[in-house]
Amino acid sequence: MCTGIALAWSEMPTELIGRHGLARRVHERGGEREFRFLYRDRRPRLPVWRDGRLQVVRWGNGRGQSRFLPRTGWTWLSTIHEGGWRGLGAIPVDIPATLALERGVWFRVRQGIRGLLVPDERGIAVVYMICEPASHYYQVMTRSERMPILIEERI
């Protein structure tokens, strides 16, 4: 499972940095600053594009904040197609990313990753990363059985 993403500093609006306390997520790679959003973080978050605006929302329900949302940060594409999210007000969103992390491997992402945004019982937006079975290459590279659905790109 893709357990993290990195987004270049330049891609993040300044007002979001202050509002969501993103400064602690800043790291440097090759002399360039980036934000790292990791699922293992005590407050897992992901940036998403919604209605033409970049927002930072909760990534999944790993800590059981919601009683009815699945306790994970990912969903299969097939689950969406089978109607598993029907009736919950879920909408597809794009998760912008410059890099993604899977089992220690940072790999390049050209545009971003497909996500599913859903409100919990208190109306708080929660995003799930959409996955599919890993390609042979991805599986060898990361030793993972599933891979995120990248926007207009396949590894």
Place this chain on the structure above:
Amino acid sequence: MGHLDADCFYVSAERVRDEFLRDKAVGVLGNQGACVIAKSYEMKAAGVGTGMPIWEALVKCPTGIYVKRDFRWYEVLSRLMLDVVRELSPRVEYYSIDEFFFLAGPARGRTFQELAVALRDRIWERVRVPVTVGIARTRTLAKLISDSAKPFGAWAVLDPEAEAKLLADRPVTEITGIAGRRAARLAPWGIRTCLDLARADRRLVRALLTASGEALWWELNGDPVQPIHPQRPLHKALSRGGSFGEATSDPVVLYAWLVRNLERLIEELEFHAVCAGRLTVWVAYKDGRVGVGQAAPLVPSDRFDILLDTARPCLRRAWVPRVPAARMHLIAERLTPKGRRPLGLFDPPADRAEAIARLKREVNARHGRFVLRSGATLPLAAIYRDTANEYDICDVRGKICF
């Protein structure tokens, strides 16, 4: 003579189309995503070597960025670089995808050093790939000089004194063609640096390293004996194969790899209009063992059915049951030009096989490589699904070296 070598070419090629990767530790992963086939200088500084498995590279460089290879793109840039070299030299050898040898002749009033700089800068300007250029009296010296000038260097050394200084600093193993075993043969004679080899007795060098070693001796002493080949000489052997990515002990999967390699090999035989007089199947196993099987068809052939009948028993001989195999190569030797192939008295009828081969060629030319292929490759469906596997480094034609 000149030698041009792109600096960490695959990584540089990725950076041409992706500015984000500049100045970062980047590794390009090989065909199955398991090994680092090229690394940036930043990743090299972290201790990652070429050919290192990704899980080892991750330990040395945990924040490195890993990118999937794209040989089609690398070939585009390689040929653009080749065009630039041809503008400035009348004779160019396409040695490998990122290395060229050329005849160095500066324009009137210009020096060799200026030519080296002009070439490096023109390629950077036009292609945005950093290269290093070395110019010397022979190609062996030119390569040593460009290796010393990396990265993004341009250096012409034509003065024997300067050459000697350079050779004295380089271990003999830096000469292409002298690796561990040959170096070990030279060591008892006190030959450790390139200069030691250049100053050694020619007859001793010939006795230790045969005629090819003697050629290096002449080259190191400034006598050009290795010419530049503007055209690739005819192949003595053709081969297809490589790593499986995931090791397998399943004979059905091994057979599928054999058939895949054979179909790719036949494409190559057809392109060069030659027939294979002998096939070798080489299989490397995870426990370090190597299996080899060799057989010859009754008459040289490029037909799928005949070559598969030849290759099948080779695989059986190369197969070690229950031991996971990691890579395979299928090698065609004793190549005969198709028109000059001897006819056999008992050649099986060709009409059906040729009709199938023609159909396969036409369908694949129209709809994509490997769209129509042998059913025996079905266990490799995941490999065929990935279009990046349709084009490999060995599919870049016209270069001398792999």
